[in-house]
Amino acid sequence: MEYALVTGADRGLGLGFVRQLLLKGFTVFAGRYASDWQGLSELKQQYGEQLHIIELNVAEDASVMEASRLVALHTDKLDIVINNAAILGDIEASVVDELDFDEMLNVFNVNTLGALRVSNAFAQLVLASGSKLIVNISSEAGSIEDSTRTSWFGYCMSKAALNMQSKLVYNRIKEGGGHVLVLHPGRVQTYMQGKLDADGDFTPDRSAIALIEMMERQLVEVKSGARPELMLLNPDGSQRPW
Structure with missing residues (x-):
């Protein structure tokens, strides 16, 4: 039996991950934040x-620590941890406007440190599994080379920091056979802006299917003895600049 943990699983991409992993036969631990969904x-x-x-x-x-305690009551391993939980923050204010730095700290706390809290709390369960995979859902917004925005400070900076965090985590867990995937999910039809972004290119399930396929390909490579290079990947598997 394979086990997976998904954060931010209430709706959107997180719920899509849960649904698709269940269809594949995983036992899934779904991290719920908004119980009204x-x-x-x-x-x-x-x-x-x-x-x-x-x-x-x-x-x-x-x-996070209580969640790790509850998961450990059911299993002594986690094959995949998907750090999906994220918030958007202010996407309007630029450097010439009034900036809310407390809000930026909150975005960073969720998007970057939140993923690290989870990876830290569940690292031993991940390394005890056969797959040993941590997946961090990043964004094209975290790519410094591709950046053309003049705002989105909290979100863009938190995702760039998530990319660095992913490298630091990978540098450590690869010693035990672990690996990290850093994925841009595409523009998904989610509620991150407070309402449904119906203009997104991907439905949550379509994005989840594409990203899980990449996870499966990565696991095949890793289990064959390969050591794939850590990179920021698009839903089609192509590389984005850091």
């Missing part, structure tokens, strides 16, 4: 004990 509850009715819903706020140390 019903998608996870509907999947729970369908999949029963194959899905475990856990309350998880990646911005809080205590919440």
